[in-house]
Amino acid sequence: MRILVLGGYGFIGRAVMRRLAADGHAPVGLGRSAAAGRHRAPQFDWIGADIAGLLSPADWLPHLSGVDAVVNCSGALQSGGRDRLKPLQHDAMVALFQACGEAGVRRFVQISAPGAAPSAATEFLATKGMADAALRASSLDWIVLKPALVIDGNAYGGTALLRMLAAFPLVLPLVHAGARVGTVSMDDLTGLVARAVLPAFPARQEIDLVEAEPGTLREVVLSVRLWLGYPPPRAVLSLPGWAGSAVGRIADLLAWFGWRSPLRSTALRIIAEEGVGGDPQAFAALNGGAPPRALGETLAGLPATVQERWFARLFLAxxxxxxxxxxxxxxxxxxxxxxxxxxxxxxxxxxxxxxxxxxxxxxxxxxxxxxxxxxxxxxxxxxxxxxxxxxxxxxxxxxxxxxxxxxxxxxxxxxxxxxxxxxxxxxxxxxxxx
Known part of the structure; x- marks a missing residue:
């Protein structure tokens, strides 16, 4: 199958493309820069386009020629700098759904997020939820996947933040340390995407991807610290919520300077108000009764070498x-x-x-x-x-x-x-x- 992957050189998109190629498909990546895609993964075909600017079906139709399925791995955490969430995560998607119908592309896999709903309190979850609702109302054969915090050997965004926090010397400062943060391995996510693109996979369903028993943020960061091979911290400092809010506002300001910090106010608000969770039963029903692997099992399958420790400390620095x-x-x-x-x-x-x-x-x-x-x-x-x-x-x-x-x-x-x-x-x- 020829499969168009939006956000193809992003954290999730690149892993999805590798998995699809390993299964014998021909993934085509779409990102802001085709040159950047070719530089990072020259074995794939690339389309350069700013998704937030593709706001009509006519904008999308040239990119759908010969395509059998679409996987949307694109998205951004918060508006600011070059990111505009509503055009990116809703307006362009509505145009794409219509274009897929006109081009005869039936299968559409949407990577959404736990808690995504049109009425959500944050723009990130609201725009994701609005797009999910528009997809559900379409005539396409859709599957909406809602992964929790995705853990991989690679690191970006929230996973990079976990490593940065785990690398703090001596003490471990945390805000909302008791919030539940569920995880899912990249292998479980890409494996399900590879099944979902197939015509035989049951369509028109939403699936949460999250471990059965999510840990607290404190437990997750300590697990990552242990995985990296660092000694336990002398103390875990539970900082007040206002400290996190202050950091989030600074990170929001830096976004207008082009810095895409994972400590934005949106991420902190989601963790504080809702945590990162979901219901693993739909995934388990498709997986012989087994839920997504737990964080400990995920980390056990990934090597933690000097390069992971270097990344964690340098990202902090x-x-x-x-x-x-x-x-x-x-x-x-x-x-x-x-x-x-x-x-x-x-x-x-x-x-x-x-x-x-x-x-x-x-x-x-x-x-x-x-x-x-x-x-x-x-x-x-x-x-x-x-x-x-x-x-x-x-x-x-x-x-x-x-x-x-x-x-x-x-x-x-x-x-x-x-x-x-x-x-x-x-x-x-x-x-x-x-």
Whole structure:
């Protein structure tokens, strides 16, 4: 079968495509960038399109040519930055359902979420629920799957957050530690998707994918910590709800800078008010009476090696690295502007004319300010890191040519450039989103 997978290079979409291909199907991935899809998984065909812009059946019909089934793995947690939930999760889907009817594509598998309903309190669950309702009202052979927190060897979003929390040194800070958080293994999810796309699979049903006995957030994070091989924390700090709300509001603000933090207010509200759960009976009925595997069984089937521990600790350190680099370069530029006279005098002593020295100081300060600001914007952050590396190398080269004695200065003005240069380079390596 030729199967169109929306969000094909996302966390769930990529795993779904691999499973479909392993079963002999020909999955076609649709994502914002076909080039990004080909870079990550060149063995598949890719379509580049912004789903939030495909708002009429005519927009979708060219992408449905020769397609036998559609699997929707797309979605976003919250509006902000480049994400607009209603066009993405509802309006475009309604147009797609109609286009599938016109193109003769009968089978549609929708990856939704526990608690999704048009009346849900969060925009994420409400728009997912509105799309689910529109799909149920259509003439398509639909299956709606509602996975709990998906656990895989790969990590993104909520699963990355679990590893980050588990990596906290000494203590474990948690908000809503007693909330129930059910999980499901990626293998159980992709296995069910692979069955659901087949014409013989019973259509027009909703299936929750969640372990039979979900643990609390505290228990889940401690299980992940044990799986990673870290010692138990000295203490578990149960933080008040207002602390989580404050973090969520900061994360919401950062979304307008392009940073898609898993600690957004939507995620915190869902955990606080509803938890992550569901009813495993429908899945069990299709699986010989067995519910989705429990978290312990899922983790036992995944290797936890040094790369998982590196990811957990580096993901925890990433916000600090961005903040430190931004602060360093912004302060460097601001101090350079404020002390331009003293800095230009230093260059004048090296043989520069006063005008050239002042231009060099002001130009360098402006470059520092620009790079410090740019690293705070996610779309520019990686290029800003490369710029920091380039400017640092230029400073060192020029300084060596004109002010070589500063290498032996007891305060080490040149030597101290090297750690910042390396930090910018390491951060540039970490800023791949998926």
């Amino acid at each position: 990433l916000p600090l690295m961005v903040a430190v680099l931004a602060l360093f370069w912004l302060l460097s530029g601001a101090i350079g502007m404020a002390r331009s006279g003293a800095a230009s005098a230093l260059l004048a002593d090296a043989g520069f004319t006063p005008l050239v020295a002042m231009i060099a100081v002001v130009g360098g300060s402006l470059a520092d300010l620009a790079l410090g600001a740019a690293v705070l914007f996610r779309p520019l952050a990686r290029r800003a890191c490369w710029g920091m590396v380039g400017v640092s190398l230029f400073y060192l080269l020029a300084g060596t040519l004109f002010l070589p004695h500063l290498w032996l200065d007891p305060l080490g003005p040149f030597l101290k450039v090297l750690p910042g240069l390396v930090l910018a380079w390491v951060l540039s390596l970490m800023l791949e989103e998926r």
